[in-house]
Amino acid sequence: MKNKLNRGRENKTYISLLLVAGLAFGVFFTSKTWMYDDSAIAQTAFNESIGGLSQTTLTLRDWEYNPKNELMEVTLERNHTGTDAVEPTFSFYAKEQNESQKYNAELVYQSDNNMVVQIEDVPESFQVIGLFVTEHRDKNILKQEYKAQIENKGGEATVTDQNIKESDLPEPEEVIIVGDYRKIDDNQSLVTKTDKGYKKESIMADMKRTKQEITTIIEEDIPFQEDLMTTLKEEKQTLKQDMAFETKEEKTDTKREIEQKDKAIEEAKSEIKKQKKKVKELQDKYQNREEKLNALTQNKDDNHQQKNEKKDAENAKTDQQATHKNKEEKNNEGSKKDKK
Known part of the structure; x- marks a missing residue:
């Protein structure tokens, strides 16, 4: 009786150990998805x-x-x-x-x-x-660079490609x-996609980045320069008003500060003009990529249409042959009846 009890306890112990091992195994291989990882992220930056x-x-x-x-x-x-x-x-x-x-x-x-x-x-x-x-x-370029180095160091000018060893070239x-x-x-x-699939994906990604760049310039960069101009103009106006109560020396300093603000305003205007020009260039780029994408899709549609047209032509030819065969069979049957 005691042996049976001992065996029962041993079995339960083994089962418990197996369950713990299985749980640990599961945790080890799935922890990446649910456990917090506070180690430093070792990722090369995207888009830089x-x-x-x-x-x-x-x-x-x-x-x-x-x-x-x-x-x-x-x-x-x-x-x-x-x-x-x-x-x-x-x-x-x-x-x-x-x-x-x-x-x-x-x-x-x-x-x-x-x-x-x-x-x-x-x-x-x-x-x-x-x-x-x-x-x-390119190996030939590396060899030319090596020969130039030898010549600059005062070495033999007669060194040829055949004299250059693999070990002489940089890794x-x-x-x-x-x-x-x-x-x-x-x-x-x-x-793994087809070349056309990767090309389409590449064009679409480029369009997305271009659109994002346009949005950033229109919604952030240009408004920033416009706000800066508004602030500078307000500060300039305040300085002009203060000049009425300033000494001669203070007025000289204020005039200098006003000139600096005028210069900053012109720089902001120039930056806005530059950003608007960039938006136009990006819009042209986006349109160019869109045309490429449409052409790529159109070629795919044309190929599909050509296949369908070819299939329809083959079906029509088959139907025509079948009709012609039926006519021949009917004519043959008619001839047999006439003979009878």
């Missing part, structure tokens, strides 16, 4: 220039993650700001913070100034991940773009 490369200025535009298929997608804007006549190429890989394992990172789309990089097999348990972007400059430069799980957007529908 990223330095570190000699020929390229990068800007992080978007970072998404699909936990279902463990796929990340990073959208970068690149601007060739260096002096090389040939733009550099890029290679990528990714790593989690404090981990040695590398994740495959592939460039799935690029346009004149955009790159979309996908990082594969990233587990949902990730916390901070770094995308390593390596800039590879490719690299920057790390960091993503923090608290700043990366979850996107359950994230998949």
Whole structure:
């Protein structure tokens, strides 16, 4: 009887331990979604220039993650700001913070100034991940730079490309773009798109940023300058009124202060004019992107229409052949009757 009781207690103990272990396991792998994380956010800033490369200025535009298929997608804007006549190429890989394992990172789309990089097999348990972007400059340009350096140092002017070793050339430069799980957007529908899909997405994002910039200028920047002008004019008027009760020396100082305010008013007017011109340029840019988007959509619609027209033509041809066949069959039946 005692053995049975002991066995029963042991079973309950094992079950309790399993439940605790299961709960701990669940907490460990889901805590990221419900537990407060007070650690410093290690995220590269969005929509700000990223330095570190000699020929390229990068800007992080978007970072998404699909936990279902463990796929990340990073959208970068690149601007060739260096002096090389040939733009550099890029290679990528990714790593989690404090981990040695590398994740495959592939460039799935690029346009004149955009790159979309996908990082594969990233587990949902990730916390901070770094995308390593390596800039590879043209080898011929690097060789020309090396030869110029040798000549400037008083070396042999007869050095040729064949004499230059790989080790003589500088290592490719690299920057790390960091993503923090608290700043990366979850996107359950994230998949690899077609080039047209990425192009459409890029145009729409550019339109959104342009529209936001226009709104900021119209609703914030210009009103700020207008308010500043109003304040300066009021202060100028007050100074003029005070001059009636001032000494000669005080009037001289007041006149100088009024001149400074006049100058500040003119600067504010000039700034408003500049901002209005910028709004016009941004509106033209927005319209240009809108036309591009419409053309892209129109091409898609045209392709769809062409497919439908082709299908209709094939159906019509099939119907025509069927009608012709029916006529032949009827004619043959008629001929047989006439013979009888």
